[in-house]
């Protein structure tokens with residue numbers, strides 16, 4: 001019986017692989033299929049998460065489209081770096097608008113970091129109460145979230161969460 005299960009699994013695995021190659025194309029083809037290039041930004045028009053970032057499934061794994069674009073066109077993203085936008089357009093995947101920025105030593109994903117940054121005492125948290133207060137002041141001005149993030153060495157997602165009150169509510 002155990003053998004039979006393994007056999008079925010094997011067939012299923014092959015089917016999945018075939019489908020990925022024949023129906024959807026390479027990750028690059030699939031990404032560009034749903035992207036509209038403008039004079040400045042390349043706008044991903046597929047699935048967009050409520051964080052504002054585009055999402056695409058690669059090998060069954062949800063992947064941010066701007067991160068995928070960076071790795072396809074610009075090169076490898078090492079784990080502790082975050083892919084940031086110069087243009088502050090979250091669903092933009094123009095490799096020329098993307099750059100790597102550090103967030104913190106152990107951090108691997110900006111969105112997750114933003115959700116996890118619940119306060120100053122939270123481990124692995126780069127922001128202090130003082131800088132959050134400054135950030136909140138900056139949010140009232142015209143400076144973009146990406147720019148504020150760069151100034152404080154965090155992702156624009158982290159700034160976005162502060163701005164929406166998802167994190168650092170008390171400050």
Ligand SMILES: [Zn+2]
Nearest residue numbers: 041087092097
């Ligand atoms: Zn752009």
